[in-house]
Amino acid sequence: MTGKLILLPNLLHDLASPDLSLPSSLHDIVHSLDGLFAENAKRGRRFLKMFNRPPQDFPIITYDDVSEMLDPLKQGETWGLISDAGRPCLADPGAWLVRKARQNHIPVQALSGPTSPMLALMLSGLPAQSFTFLGYLPKKTQERKRKIRAIEADSKKHRMTYMWIETPYRNEAMFRDLIHTLRETTHLGIASDLTGPEEKVDLLSVAQWKKKKMLHLHKKPAIFLLYAHDLS
16 A cells, blocks of 8 residues: 655745635645655644644654655655745755655645746746746856856747746845846846745846846845847
């Protein structure tokens, strides 16, 4: 007998409304679980409390314990997998568990919910016929700048929108590198605090960004978007 792995959506912002962001069926599903896989135990407990599921005596296995993650599923239990924000397996390590579950013929179910790259793309107004989500760009400045130039060239050639995220405390360094590396005609979108009370989405040319005051993006969850072809 095998169990089931259910991929559960989480809020993108701590102050977002669960009623607006998450499917109504999630409450009953959370109460039916035997356990929870989470990036860290604290965020896992916060997720459970959101649905009035007492976290006491409820097993939570983090990615630090990957060797144990398949055991309860093989024993016939149903477990949920969450990301710290949004849907699991997108720019987080949850894909490993899904792959292993499928290799062991364990059913996997996914629930719909918010995901920051898709929301950012929808709200930006940039073309969405062809787009790529890159996850994270290189950390080192020179490598990151080379990647930015390559993205810009590819976007212009193929009329493709590119998106990526950054560790929040490096957001402002990323922004500075972008406006000092990109051509002035390139379109740069920044979506921050999505679904939160201070949600903000801006799309400007690099030349327009240079005339604005420096954005306050430090420690804010943000998505960066780039489109280098003409939008007219």
